[in-house]
Amino acid sequence: MKPNENNYDFIVIGAGSAGCVVAGRLSEAGHSVLLLEAGGKNSNPWIHIPLGYAKLYSNPSVNWCYESEPEPNLNGRKLFQPRGKVLGGSGSINGMIYVRGQPEDFDGWRDLGCEGWGFEDVLPFFKKSEHQERGPSKYHATGGPLWISDLPSTYELGDAFHEASHKLGSPYNNDFNGETQLGTGYVQVNTKNGRRWSTADAYLKSTMGRNIKVQTGVLVEQIVVDNGKVCGVKYRDKDGNYLVSARKEVIVSAGTFNSPKVLELSGIGDSEILKEKGIPVTHDLPGVGKNLQDHFGVGLEFKSTKPVTVNDLYNNIFKGGAAMMRYLLFKSGPMASNGNYSNTFITTSEEIGRPDMMITFMSWCTGEDLQPRPFSGFTILAEHIRPDARGSVHVRSSDPEEPPAISFNFLESEADKKAIIAGLRHSRKISQTAPMSDFVAEEILPGLDCESDEEMLEHCRQNGLSLLHCVGTCKMGVDDMAVVDPRLRVRGLKGLRVIDASIMPTIVSANTNAASIMIGEKGAQMIIEDWQ
Numbered sequence: 001m002k003p004n005e006n007n008y009d010f011i012v013i014g015a016g017s018a019g020c021v022v023a024g025r026l027s028e029a030g031h032s033v034l035l036l037e038a039g040g041k042n043s044n045p046w047i048h049i050p051l052g053y054a055k056l057y058s059n060p061s062v063n064w065c066y067e068s069e070p071e072p073n074l075n076g077r078k079l080f081q082p083r084g085k086v087l088g089g090s091g092s093i094n095g096m097i098y099v100r101g102q103p104e105d106f107d108g109w110r111d112l113g114c115e116g117w118g119f120e121d122v123l124p125f126f127k128k129s130e131h132q133e134r135g136p137s138k139y140h141a142t143g144g145p146l147w148i149s150d151l152p153s154t155y156e157l158g159d160a161f162h163e164a165s166h167k168l169g170s171p172y173n174n175d176f177n178g179e180t181q182l183g184t185g186y187v188q189v190n191t192k193n194g195r196r197w198s199t200a201d202a203y204l205k206s207t208m209g210r211n212i213k214v215q216t217g218v219l220v221e222q223i224v225v226d227n228g229k230v231c232g233v234k235y236r237d238k239d240g241n242y243l244v245s246a247r248k249e250v251i252v253s254a255g256t257f258n259s260p261k262v263l264e265l266s267g268i269g270d271s272e273i274l275k276e277k278g279i280p281v282t283h284d285l286p287g288v289g290k291n292l293q294d295h296f297g298v299g300l301e302f303k304s305t306k307p308v309t310v311n312d313l314y315n316n317i318f319k320g321g322a323a324m325m326r327y328l329l330f331k332s333g334p335m336a337s338n339g340n341y342s343n344t345f346i347t348t349s350e351e352i353g354r355p356d357m358m359i360t361f362m363s364w365c366t367g368e369d370l371q372p373r374p375f376s377g378f379t380i381l382a383e384h385i386r387p388d389a390r391g392s393v394h395v396r397s398s399d400p401e402e403p404p405a406i407s408f409n410f411l412e413s414e415a416d417k418k419a420i421i422a423g424l425r426h427s428r429k430i431s432q433t434a435p436m437s438d439f440v441a442e443e444i445l446p447g448l449d450c451e452s453d454e455e456m457l458e459h460c461r462q463n464g465l466s467l468l469h470c471v472g473t474c475k476m477g478v479d480d481m482a483v484v485d486p487r488l489r490v491r492g493l494k495g496l497r498v499i500d501a502s503i504m505p506t507i508v509s510a511n512t513n514a515a516s517i518m519i520g521e522k523g524a525q526m527i528i529e530d531w532q
């Protein structure tokens with residue numbers, strides 16, 4: 001083990017959506033920061049072209065490419081789990097959709113005892129990060145490092161989806177982060193001038209990144225604890241093993257799968273599980289790796305009457321080439337969009353009282369590997385955004401190279417089954433309502449003979465997906481299962497925080513990147529206050 005002779009105030013583990021924010025803000029406040037990232041630099045050109053994210057979905061050069069354990073209620077299927085392993089983390093390989101969540105989500109955190117995390121408390125941190133292309137308003141701000149842009153153009157299938165949804169009762173909504181999330185409309189995305197704008201772009205490249213030493217290609221193996229105080233980390237790169245110390249704190253921002261993994265490898269976790277894996281217990285913290293939550297989704301796939309889908313760009317070299325040329329010359333056209341144009345947020349049952357289903361229009365239909373099918377096609381995806389399902393992430397052994405064991409337990413509760421069936425039925429209704437129906441040549445999956453609740457459920461078991469919005473495995477709270485307190489300090493240890501998607505006690509009713517970035521902003525602010 002070689003000592004890394006340099007000394008830093010803070011060490012941040014993981015340069016993902018949240019980690020880059022934390023490192024950037026700490027450095028801006030004058031602290032020296034070492035940012036350790038297992039992946040490489042974000043130089044793959046597909047990272048920067050919005051539609052290119054399909055090329056990253058299962059690309060191990062930028063992606064951890066995990067998979068879940070067999071899911072008991074999904075016919076024993078293992079669910080593929082991409083996660084960014086590159087500067088910018090999952091925010092460098094994601095769909096770029098920017099939706100924050102509903103005020104009730106954050107008020108719910110506050111009501112669980114997380115003081116300072118209600119909607120009115122977190123809104124300033126969403127705004128602090130934001131540069132809203134449309135200009136400032138009650139819910140939006142300009143001047144922040146993170147660009148939030150409209151898609152460069154509307155799209156005839158997207159328009160048709162909105163109109164059909166509207167006929168079925170959804171109000172038009174041009175801002176899912178405004179007064180209400182309910183309704184139908186285009187999404188906004190994290191792009192700047194037609195290029196992806198991850199937190200690595202937003203927070204590391206500006207003057208904010210001046211005091212940060214970024215090291216890529218280093219796998220953090222353990223946090224070093226001395227007498228209840230965290231003093232450094234052990235990591236390895238291709239040349240060897242190192243020990244580096246932090247003068248002030250270590251911050252774990254390795255994401256929902258790897259933050260609990262790094263804690264467990266360090267002997268911080270449920271002592272029973274650690275003993276079983278042969279890891280000496282440093283600090284018994286039973287909640288580590290529990291409480292995994294994600295959105296559950298399942299699509300209806302259609303053959304399109306018009307060859308204007310992403311499948312056509314992929315299957316026709318001339319169309320694909322023309323789209324790429326248009327993108328390179330003008331930063332517009334389908335390559336400048338993420339292909340997931342539109343959302344309709346609905347409430348599947350009156351008692352629920354606020355949207356619990358996000359129905360997404362996707363301008364492609366593919367297998368689970370994201371390879372487009374060989375014809376014009378699109379997908380309408382029903383996504384249950386507040387499922388009851390709770391899973392876990394734990395180390396399999398003391399070997400840092402071994403992927404963690406991930407279980408979701410989707411479709412366990414009757415409420416989850418009821419909601420997803422309602423979401424599928426509404427998605428089908430949209431497809432059968434003009435003008436969306438004008439574009440439907442055929443529902444190919446599951447097909448119109450899939451009708452009864454039981455048949456719909458079987459479609460879910462056979463084709464249902466984790467929507468890659470995993471959170472909750474180092475949950476914030478004040479109960480015995482909380483891993484961090486509301487200031488994101490690991491309970492019972494000094495000098496250690498977790499700041500990333502894993503701290504969400506309950507999942508937000510939206511894609512999770514915006515909330516992860518807000519957590520980075522708020523977490524950094526709390527550290528700065530605590531070291532004033």
Ligand SMILES: Cc1cc2nc3c(=O)[nH]c(=O)nc-3n(C[C@H](O)[C@H](O)[C@H](O)COP(=O)(O)OP(=O)(O)OC[C@H]3O[C@@H](n4cnc5c(N)ncnc54)[C@H](O)[C@@H]3O)c2cc1C
Nearest residue numbers: 014016017018038089090094095096097220255501511513
């Ligand atoms: C394919 C995909 C599509 C998605 N689409 C959207 C979307 O359109 N909109 C949206 O809002 N959300 C989306 N999400 C979810 C969103 O991107 C995540 O919620 C968010 O990025 C989580 O941020 P994080 O900081 O918690 O983790 P991450 O961004 O995953 O960052 C963790 C970082 O830590 C590094 N790391 C892990 N372990 C170690 C270690 N031991 N040593 C050193 N470094 C380590 C990782 O390599 C990674 O860079 C998507 C996710 C995926 C995977």
